[in-house]
Amino acid sequence: MSEALLRRPAEEIYSAELEALAKGDDRPRPTNWKLSPQAVATYLLGGDAVDGTPISAKYVGSRRLIETAIATLATDRALLLLGLPGTAKSWVSEHLAAAISGSSQRLIQCTAGTDENQIRYGWNYALLLAKGPSPEALVKTPLVRAMEEGTLLRLEELTRMGSEVQDTLITVLSEKTLPVPELDIAINAERGFNIIATANNRDKGVNDLSSALKRRFNVVVLPSPGTLEEETQIVVKRVYEIGNNLRLPAIQPADKELARIVVLFREIRDGKTLNGKIKLKTSTGTLSTAEAISVGVSAWAEAAHFGNGRIDANALAANIVGAVVKDPVQDGVALSEYLETVLRTRDGWSDLYEAIREVV
Numbered sequence: 428m429s430e431a432l433l434r435r436p437a438e439e440i441y442s443a444e445l446e447a448l449a450k451g452d453d454r455p456r457p458t459n460w461k462l463s464p465q466a467v468a469t470y471l472l473g474g475d476a477v478d479g480t481p482i483s484a485k486y487v488g489s490r491r492l493i494e495t496a497i498a499t500l501a502t503d504r505a506l507l508l509l510g511l512p513g514t515a516k517s518w519v520s521e522h523l524a525a526a527i528s529g530s531s532q533r534l535i536q537c538t539a540g541t542d543e544n545q546i547r548y549g550w551n552y553a554l555l556l557a558k559g560p561s562p563e564a565l566v567k568t569p570l571v572r573a574m575e576e577g578t579l580l581r582l583e584e585l586t587r588m589g590s591e592v593q594d595t596l597i598t599v600l601s602e603k604t605l606p607v608p609e610l611d612i613a614i615n616a617e618r619g620f621n622i623i624a625t626a627n628n629r630d631k632g633v634n635d636l637s638s639a640l641k642r643r644f645n646v647v648v649l650p651s652p653g654t655l656e657e658e659t660q661i662v663v664k665r666v667y668e669i670g671n672n673l674r675l676p677a678i679q680p681a682d683k684e685l686a687r688i689v690v691l692f693r694e695i696r697d698g699k700t701l702n703g704k705i706k707l708k709t710s711t712g713t714l715s716t717a718e719a720i721s722v723g724v725s726a727w728a729e730a731a732h733f734g735n736g737r738i739d740a741n742a743l744a745a746n747i748v749g750a751v752v753k754d755p756v757q758d759g760v761a762l763s764e765y766l767e768t769v770l771r772t773r774d775g776w777s778d779l780y781e782a783i784r785e786v787v
């Protein structure tokens with residue numbers, strides 16, 4: 428059945444690595460943790476093969492940041508992963524939960540429509556009307572289940588939901604208990620329970636966390652990839668992983684074309700060419716690493732199904748334009764300027780210049 432899923436959870440995809448690490452892990456583990464903190468770090472950052480099983484890197488970046496995040500989860504403070512779009516906040520959150528709790532499925536996606544009942548608990552109204560408030564009529568949220576199991580809860584895009592809803596977490600984070608006044612009881616958290624939240628520090632129109640709630644999180648800021656080489660490595664790795672998981676038809680190696688996406692995105696994002704000689708207009712979008720990955724996967728699908736089985740300029744063009752041009756006026760000007768001042772005269776890029784010109 429799992430093979431038919433469009434997207435499998437991390438704990439299933441990397442089950443062999445997790446099992447190998449657990450088998451060879453003789454370090455102390457916090458209560459209800461599947462791995463020791465050191466083994467969790469190895470799982471995320473990669474390491475030597477364990478019992479013949481290679482441990483791949485899930486996150487390319489600072490070891491110290493990952494170690495700080497893991498150490499935080501071993502305390503009574505919650506973890507907030509903060510950063511620009513595409514800095515792998517959700518990716519890190521998922522893999523931390525998979526390695527620590529054995530499941531990344533205790534998840535609440537925060538939106539403007541998220542209310543207190545989706546965070547705390549709800550009611551089965553048929554049972555509620557028939558028998559009145561009772562434990563059987565209580566509908567448990569992922570938060571309640573994580574508290575009872577002593578596992579991690581993931582809150583995605585925490586600042587997307589209203590401030591008054593955010594503050595329902597204060598009692599849980601402070602007292603590790605969730606009162607249920609209708610039943611005159613409280614649900615107490617088992618050891619091992621904690622929360623990993625993510626938030627975008629660039630998005631407009633978000634709801635800032637209250638001071639009281641901020642104090643209960645330890646914030647780890649995940650930076651954008653520092654170098655072109657690092658970002659290219661991430662994009663190439665993730666495009667191949669996602670494409671293979673989606674079972675897209677095989678194509679010829681596309682590392683060079685994927686690297687061109689990264690260069691183009693970085694230059695428009697930074698407002699200058701890599702050598703700093705030409706100043707450029709920036710786009711309204713983020714042009715993040717995640718968007719570069721998305722362009723690569725889409726180009727793969729187009730090349731495999733409608734092209735010659737090779738990611739080329741024609742497969743990239745429309746996908747690049749779709750990612751860059753969010754505002755038809757401002758972004759259109761920025762892209763046109765980039766095409767004429769950079770791509771048109773850059774050696775080896777004339778094919779991409781012509782292909783994008785045909786689209787725009």
